[in-house]
Amino acid sequence: MSSSSLAVKPARGTGARRGLGLDLLGSELSVLFRRRRTWAMLVAVALIPILLAVAVRLSSEALAPGEGPPFLDRVTQNGLFTGFTAMVVAIPLFLPLTIGVVAGDTIAGEAGQGTLRYLLVAPAGRVRLLLVKYIGAAAFSLVATLTLMLAGILIGVALFPVGPVTLLSGDVISVPESLLRSLLVASYVTVSLLGLSAIGLFISTLTDVPVGAMAATIVVSVVAQILDVLPQLSWLHPWLFSHYWLGFAELLSQPLDFTSFGANALVQAAYIAVFGALAYSRFATKDILS
Known part of the structure; x- marks a missing residue:
């Protein structure tokens, strides 16, 4: 009788911890995606393909192949390339900027507002809180890339002809299927930003000033x-988290090549492990005063 009672208690404790973790994650995602700042950044990301497509549409000069960002000369031929071109334009600065804001605010934002100590008063634990904060940043990365790609597809369909897509390999x-490739590209870019999210999380634990953590991450x-x-520094390049950011061009060939994706x-997994x-x-040894 006593042994069965002892067997039940851990199960209840485990269920309670899991429930607490899910509640904490749900609260984090709810707060993140209810912020005006989050929606302002998503709108700014969506404006990238829109402005690009409008500029190309209003231009009276035809672009020569290879002129401008990759795929730009193909936009007028097929509007589905708008999303790919916008992704190339956004990766170097705009997407990392938004990730820097979200990831840099994870811990430092709570400390700056004086809410971090109250989060830790609940039996959430520091490890679980860090994990939830990182998942929130990763979720924003996914939503941002999908927003950019979806906006690119929609504005491309509205302003340019749409039809079968000619890949970089010459296959049609x-x-x-091209929409599936768009989803794969968005997934690739999301994965590309996970290492930077982990770096931002680490930097966020070093300070109570969120603006400083955001700026440092960027x-x-x-x-x-x-x-x-x-x-x-060619020997260092394969180890940089940004080295493969533009490698998604391999997903626009036939057959599909996942070499760069892998x-x-x-690389991103290594950065997540190290900076996590x-x-x-x-964070485990930090004195929480606010």
Whole structure:
């Protein structure tokens, strides 16, 4: 009788912890996506393909192949390329900027508002809180990339002809299959931003000033991209979290090539592991005064 009672208690405790974790995650996502700042950034991201498409539509000059950002010369031929072109334009600065704002605010924002201590008073635990904060940043990365791609497709359909897509390999695929490729590209870019999200989470544990954490995360992104173009540091390039950001062009060939996708995922996983551990090491020993 006593042994069965002891067996039940851990199960209840585990269920309670799981319930608490889900409640905390739901609360985090609710707060994140109810903020005006979050919606302002998503609107800004959606404006990138819209402005690009309108500019191309109003231009009287035909672009030569290879002129301007990749795929730009194909936009007038097929509106489905608007999303791909906008993604290339947004990756170096605009998407990392939004990720820097969200990831940099994860812990530092709570500390700056004086709510971090109250979050830890609940039996959530510091590890679970860090995990929930990171999942929130990762969720924003997914929503931002999907918003950009969807806006690109919609404005492309509205302003340009749409039909079977000619891939970089010269093969032609149907519109439904091209939409699937668009989803794969958005997934690729989402994965690309996960390492930066982990860096932002770590930086956020170092300060109680969210603006400082946001700025530092964005600066790290810029520095990594500068290092990635220096030929003298070619040995370092494969280890930079930004190295594979534009490698999604392989997803626009036939047959599908996931080489860059796999390499990118491995690099991002390494950054998540390293900076996640650093964030925990810092946060676990940090005196929470606010």
